[in-house]
Amino acid sequence: MGTQVHEIAFTSSHINGMNVHILQTEKFKTTTIVTMIEQELSVETVTKTALLAMVMKRATARFKETKRLREYLDFLYGAIFDVDVTKKGERQILQIYMEVPNEKYLAQASTLLEEAIQFVGDMLTRPCVENGAFLPKYVTQEKETLRKRIESLIDDKMKYANQRVTEEMCKDEPFALLVQGRAEDLPGITGEDLYRHFQEITTSNPINLFVVGDVDEQQVKKAIETHIPLQRNAVKELKATSPVKNVEQERTVVDRLDVSQAKLNIGCRTNIAYKDDDYPALLVYNGILGGFPHSKLFVNVREKASLAYYAVSRLESHKGIMMIMSGIEAKKYDQAVEIIKAQMDLMRQGKITEEELSQTRATLTNQFRELLDSARMMIEYTYNGVVSGRQRPLNELLQAFETVTIDEIKRVADKVQIDMIYLLRDKKGEA
Amino acid sequence: MQTTVFEQVKETVYHETLANGLKVFLVPKQGFSKTYAVFTTRYGSIDSHFRTRSGEEINVPDGIAHFLEHKMFEKKDRDVMHEFSKNGASCNAFTSFNRTAYLFSCTDKLDQNLNLLLDYVQEPYFTDASVEKEKGIIGQEITMYDDNPDWKVYMNLLKAMYQKYPINIEIAGTIETISHITKEYLYQCYETFYHPANMLLLVVGSFDPEAVMKLIQKNQGGKDFPPAPQITRIFPEEPPAPAQHRVEANLAVGLPKCMIGIKEKENGLTAEALLKRDLTTKLLLDIVFGSSSSAYEKLYDSGLITENFDFDYSCEQDYAYSIFGGDTPDPDQLVETIKTIIEEWKQKGIDQDDFERAKRKKIGNFMRGLNSVEFIANQFTQFKFNGNDLFSVVPVLESITREDVEKRMREHFQLDQMAVSIVRSAAQQE
Numbered sequence: 081m082g083t084q085v086h087e088i089a090f091t092s093s094h095i096n097g098m099n100v101h102i103l104q105t106e107k108f109k110t111t112t113i114v115t116m117i118e119q120e121l122s123v124e125t126v127t128k129t130a131l132l133a134m135v136m137k138r139a140t141a142r143f144k145e146t147k148r149l150r151e152y153l154d155f156l157y158g159a160i161f162d163v164d165v166t167k168k169g170e171r172q173i174l175q176i177y178m179e180v181p182n183e184k185y186l187a188q189a190s191t192l193l194e195e196a197i198q199f200v201g202d203m204l205t206r207p208c209v210e211n212g213a214f215l216p217k218y219v220t221q222e223k224e225t226l227r228k229r230i231e232s233l234i235d236d237k238m239k240y241a242n243q244r245v246t247e248e249m250c251k252d253e254p255f256a257l258l259v260q261g262r263a264e265d266l267p268g269i270t271g272e273d274l275y276r277h278f279q280e281i282t283t284s285n286p287i288n289l290f291v292v293g294d295v296d297e298q299q300v301k302k303a304i305e306t307h308i309p310l311q312r313n314a315v316k317e318l319k320a321t322s323p324v325k326n327v328e329q330e331r332t333v334v335d336r337l338d339v340s341q342a343k344l345n346i347g348c349r350t351n352i353a354y355k356d357d358d359y360p361a362l363l364v365y366n367g368i369l370g371g372f373p374h375s376k377l378f379v380n381v382r383e384k385a386s387l388a389y390y391a392v393s394r395l396e397s398h399k400g401i402m403m404i405m406s407g408i409e410a411k412k413y414d415q416a417v418e419i420i421k422a423q424m425d426l427m428r429q430g431k432i433t434e435e436e437l438s439q440t441r442a443t444l445t446n447q448f449r450e451l452l453d454s455a456r457m458m459i460e461y462t463y464n465g466v467v468s469g470r471q472r473p474l475n476e477l478l479q480a481f482e483t484v485t486i487d488e489i490k491r492v493a494d495k496v497q498i499d500m501i502y503l504l505r506d507k508k509g510e511a
Numbered sequence: 512m513q514t515t516v517f518e519q520v521k522e523t524v525y526h527e528t529l530a531n532g533l534k535v536f537l538v539p540k541q542g543f544s545k546t547y548a549v550f551t552t553r554y555g556s557i558d559s560h561f562r563t564r565s566g567e568e569i570n571v572p573d574g575i576a577h578f579l580e581h582k583m584f585e586k587k588d589r590d591v592m593h594e595f596s597k598n599g600a601s602c603n604a605f606t607s608f609n610r611t612a613y614l615f616s617c618t619d620k621l622d623q624n625l626n627l628l629l630d631y632v633q634e635p636y637f638t639d640a641s642v643e644k645e646k647g648i649i650g651q652e653i654t655m656y657d658d659n660p661d662w663k664v665y666m667n668l669l670k671a672m673y674q675k676y677p678i679n680i681e682i683a684g685t686i687e688t689i690s691h692i693t694k695e696y697l698y699q700c701y702e703t704f705y706h707p708a709n710m711l712l713l714v715v716g717s718f719d720p721e722a723v724m725k726l727i728q729k730n731q732g733g734k735d736f737p738p739a740p741q742i743t744r745i746f747p748e749e750p751p752a753p754a755q756h757r758v759e760a761n762l763a764v765g766l767p768k769c770m771i772g773i774k775e776k777e778n779g780l781t782a783e784a785l786l787k788r789d790l791t792t793k794l795l796l797d798i799v800f801g802s803s804s805s806a807y808e809k810l811y812d813s814g815l816i817t818e819n820f821d822f823d824y825s826c827e828q829d830y831a832y833s834i835f836g837g838d839t840p841d842p843d844q845l846v847e848t849i850k851t852i853i854e855e856w857k858q859k860g861i862d863q864d865d866f867e868r869a870k871r872k873k874i875g876n877f878m879r880g881l882n883s884v885e886f887i888a889n890q891f892t893q894f895k896f897n898g899n900d901l902f903s904v905v906p907v908l909e910s911i912t913r914e915d916v917e918k919r920m921r922e923h924f925q926l927d928q929m930a931v932s933i934v935r936s937a938a939q940q941e
Contacts, residue, residue, distance in 0.1 A: 085544070086544075105542070106542060107541075107542040107543065107882075108882045109520075109878045109879070109881050109882055110878060110879050110882055146808065147803055147805065147808045150802050150803035151803045151868060153803070154801075154803050154868045154869070154871060154872040155868060155871065156875070157871050157872065157874060157875030157878070158871065158872030158873065158874070158875035158876045158879075159875070160876075160879065179879060180875070181874075181875045181878045181879065182878075185519075185520070185521070185878055186874075221811070221812065221814075224814055225817055225818060228765065228766055228817050228838065228840075229817070229818070231765035231766060232764070232765035232766055232817075232819075232838060233765065234763055234764065234765050235660050235661070235764050235765055235768075236659075237658050237659075337763050338761075338762065338763040338936070338937065339658050339763065340654045340657045340658050341651065341654040341655050341657070341658050372596055372601075373592040373593075373595075373596065373602070374590075374592060374593045374596035382648055383590075386644050386645075386647030386648055387647070387651070388648070388651050389648055389649070389651040389652035389655060390655075407651055407654070407655050408651065409651070409654075435593075435597070438597065439593065439596035439597050440596075441599075442596065442597060442598060442599030442619075443596050443599055443600075443601065445599055445618075445619075446545075446599040446600060446601060446616075446617060446618050446619065447601070449544050449545065449618035449619075450544060450545050450616065450618060452543075452544040453543050453544050453545050453883075453884065454882075454883070455882070
C-alpha cells in the first residue's frame with residue numbers, strides 16, 4: 081500500500097465515429113477486443129436489443145450459416161466470441177466480445193489480429209440481412225432461445241430473488257427491467273424491426289471500442305479504419321440518470337416457491353453514484369458492512385449467529401443501489417433482519433473499529449489492484465468512467481481509500497436507506 | 512531448487528521437495544500485479560474409509576473433508592480470515608472429490624500471507640463448541656446446494672453412474688451425516704491426510720522465486736512433524752456398469768435439465784497416458800458436440816437444446832466419465848437424438864478437417880488460460896497429483912492424431928455405459 085500502481089492508461093482516439101481505446105501490454109498471451117454500444121434502458125427497446133444481440137451472433141454477410149461462422153472462429157485458434165447485453169444503471173449495453181491468441185505464441189498465424197478486427201467489422205457493418213430484415217430463420221429461433229433464457233432465471237434462486245426485489249423496489253423506474261427483456265414483447269418483434277434497430281444504434285448511439293494486448297497501436301488503428309467502416313450520424317445524447325430517491329416508507333414483499341432455503345434480500349438506496357465525490361467513501365462503507373469475510377454482516381449473521389452460509393452486501397454503482405443478500409432458514413427471518421439492521425445502525429453511529437477500517441482499506445486496495453491482471457476488467461473499469469462521465473484514475477481511488485475518515489463514512493451511512501425487504505421462501509411455513 | 516523451462520509457452524517452473532516431504536512449485540509471471548498461492552492436500556470427499564496412523568480401519572461421516580476445511584479457519588486466539596484481510600489478501604478454500612485446497616491472492620505483503628497460509632493449515636484447533644456452531648453454517652450451505660438444479664442434476668448423474676465408488680456421495684455430506692461429526696473425527700482425518708508429504712504448495716504470480724523458496728524453507732524448517740504416515744485409503748471395487756440408467760428429481764426450474772453421462776469401463780491410467788486419454792476424449796467431445804458441429808446445429812435448430820448445452824470429460828486414475836447436456840424442453844427426445852448422433856459418428860468416423868479445427872481451438876483456449884493466474888493455480892496442482900505438467904498440454908495435444916481420436920471414440924462411446932439424469936418442476940412432470 082501507499083505505492084503507486086501502474087495506471088490503466090488506454091490511448092484514445094476517434095475512428096469512423098467510434099471512440100477507440102487501445103492498451104498495449106505484454107502481460108497477456110491473447111488480444112481482447114470489446115465493442116460497447118450504449119443505450120437508454122427502456123421498455124420500448126430492452127427486448128429488441130437483447131434479441132438483436134442473439135441474432136447478430138448467428139450469421140454475417142460473409143458467413144450466412146451459423147455452422148460456417150463457428151468453424152471460422154475455431155479456425156482462428158478458438159477465438160472467444162460473444163454478443164451480449166449488460167445493465168449499467170439505467171443503460172443497456174450491447175457488447176461484442178472477441179479474444180484471439182497473440183500471433184507471437186503461434187507458429188503460423190501472422191494475420192490473426194487483423195482477421196479478428198475484420199470479424200468485429202462484419203458484426204457491426206456487414207450483417208446477414210435480406211430485404212431489409214435479419215433472416216426469419218434466425219429471428220424465430222433466437223426468440224425461442226431468449227424466451228427460454230428469461231424463463232430460466234428461476235433456476236438460480238439467488239439471481240431470481242435479486243431480480244424480483246429489483247422489480248418490486250423500482251417498479252416505475254427503467255431499472256426494474258431484466259436486461260434480457262420481457263417474454264411478452266417477443267411475438268411482436270420482426271426481422272425488419274430488428275434491422276431498423278440495428279441501424280439506429282450503430283449509426284447514432286455512443287460506441288466505444290477497446291483493444292488490449294501486445295499490439296502495435298498504429299496497425300490496430302489502421303485495421304479498424306479499414307475493416308469497420310461505420311457510417312455515423314451525430315452521436316445521440318442519452319438522458320441523464322440520477323441515483324437520488326427518497327424512500328418514504330420501507331416496504332416488504334414475500335414470494336413463495338418450491339425451495340428449501342429462503343433468500344433474504346434487502347434493497348437499499350445509497351443516493352450516491354459512480355461519478356459522485358462520495359463514491360470512494362461508499363465503497364469503503366459497503367466493504368465494512370458486507371463486502372468481505374471480515375465485514376459486519378459476515379461476522380454477525382454467519383460467524384456469531386450461525387444463521388447463514390453467506391451474508392453480503394453488493395453495490396450497483398450507476399443506479400446507486402446496495403443489495404444485502406443472505407440465504408437463511410425462513411423461520412429465522414426476524415432474527416436475521418434484526419441483526420442486519422443493527423449492523424446498519426452501527427454504521428450510522430460510526431461504530432467502526434480501527435481494525436475494520438484498516439482491513440477494508442487493505443482488501444479494497446487489493447481488489448482494485450487485481451484489475452490490472454485482467455484485460456476484461458481493465459476495460460470494464462475504464463468503461464465505467466465513460467458511462468458515468470467521470471474517469472477515476474486508479475491511483476486517485478486507492479489514495480481515497482487511505483484518506484477516507486469515519487465521519488465521511490457516517491455521512492454516507494446517513495444517505496443509505498432501506499427501500500425494500502424481500503423474502504423468497506418455501507410454500508410450507510406460515511406467513 | 513530445480514528449474515524446468517517450458518519453451519513453447521514461455522513459462523518457467525521452480526520446484527523442490529522439502530525435507531518434510533512437502534512439494535513446492537513456483538511459477539513467476541512477469542508484469543502481473545497479483546500472486547496466488549494454493550496449499551493443497553490430497554484428501555477429498557471420497558477419502559472416507561481409511562486406516563488411521565495407528566493402523567485402525569475407520570469409516571468417517573460423509574462430508575467430513577469439507578467440514579474440516581471450514582474448521583481450519585478458526586483458531587484459539589485469532590480469526591484467519593481477519594488476518595488475511597489485514598494484509599489485504601483475499602482468502603478462500605474448497606473441497607473436491609479428491610483434494611482440499613487453501614488459497615489466497617494478494618497484491619502486497621506476500622511474505623506475511625505465505626507464512627499465514629502455511630501456519631494456519633498446519634495448526635489444527637477444534638473444539639466441541641465450534642464444531643457444533645459450524646453445523647448451522649454448513650447446514651445452510653447444504654440447503655443452498657439442495658436448491659441448485661445444476662448441482663442436483665450433476666450429482667444425481669454421478670449417483671446413477673457409480674454403484675459403489677464414493678464420488679456418488681455429496682461433497683458437503685447431508686445435514687444428517689454432518690450431525691455425527693465430532694472434533695475427534697476431525698483430528699483423526701487431519702493427522703492422516705495433512706502431513707506435508709501428502710501436500711503440495713504452489714505459488715503463481717509476481718515474485719522473486721529464490722526469496723520465496725527461502726521463506727517457505729524457513730517456515731517449514733521451523734516446525735516438527737512426525738514421520739510421514741503410510742496412507743491407506745480403502746475403496747470399494749466399482750463394477751463397470753452404471754448403477755441406474757435413468758434418475759429424475761423435481762425442483763423449481765424454467766425448463767427441464769437433462770444430463771447424459773458415459774462411464775468409462777477401464778481405468779488405472781497414470782501420468783502421460785492419463786493426460787493423453789483426457790485430451791483425446793476432450794477433442795472427441797468437441798468434434799462431436801462442439802458449437803461448430805453438425806450435431807450442435809441439428810439439436811439447436813430443432814429447439815432440443817439451448818445455448819447452455821455443454822459437455823466435459825473428467826478423468827482420474829480410478830474413475831472417468833464424460834457428461835453432456837443442458838436445458839431442454841424434451842429430455843427423452845434429447846437422449847434419443849444424442850444416441851443416434853453417437854451411432855452415426857461411429858459409422859462415419861472422424862473427419863480430418865474437424866479434427867484439425869478442434870485441435871487448433873484447444874491450443875488457443877489453453878493459451879488464453881495462461882493469461883490468468885487463477886487458471887494456472889487451479890489446474891496446476893491437479894495435473895501434478897496425476898503425475899503431469901500443466902505446461903505440457905500443448906506438446907501432448909500436438910502428438911494426438913486423428914486415429915487416436917477415432918480409436919477413443921470406439922472405446923468410449925458405448926451406449927450401455929450411459930446414464931441419464933433429469934431435473935424438472937413438479938408441474939413439468941409427465
